[in-house]
Amino acid sequence: MKNTSLSAAMLQAKCPRCRKGDLFPTSVFSxxxxxEINGKCPECEATITPEPDFFYGAMYISYAFSVALMVNVSILVTYFFDRPDTMVYVWTVLAANILLVPLMLRYSKVLYLYGLGKLSYDPDALKK
Structure with a gap:
């Protein structure tokens, strides 16, 4: 059985304990x-949500993603257009946020769970 690396498991939004089960009931890009996040891992039955409001802290990571997106989009707009109108910035940042909101929300939860969750990788989790 092939072990999944930490970075691959995080990118694919897999369970931190077994790195096989999905964290979300739908696709990450949906x-x-x-x-919505699965309460338990469908593969190893590990409790993914340790307490009811655990993922509220992920809002800080999501906010950081939004700020980084706003800064990068603003830099790109300034680079490609010579002194654009303020509304060009507003509409491009708004469009980028709408397009990337599923990724930012979901990966903020993934990063929060992997960083502050109490689950650690157990390669034998599926055998138990």
Whole structure:
């Protein structure tokens, strides 16, 4: 059985304990059920949500993603257009946020769970 690396498991939004089960009931790129996360891993039955409001802290990571996106989009707009109108900045940042909201919300939860969750990798988790 091949072990999944930490970075691959995080990119694929897999369970931190077994790195096989999905964290989300729908695709990471889906706009449906954005805030829903599986309570237990479908593979190893590990409790993914340790307490009811655990993922509220992920909002700080999501906010950082939004700020980074706003700064990068603003830099790109300034680079490609010579002194654009303020509304060009507003509309491009808004469009980028709408397009990337599923990724930012979901990966903020993934990073929060891997960083502050109490689950650690157990290669034998599926055998138990």
């Amino acid at each position: 706009y449906t059920k954005l805030s």
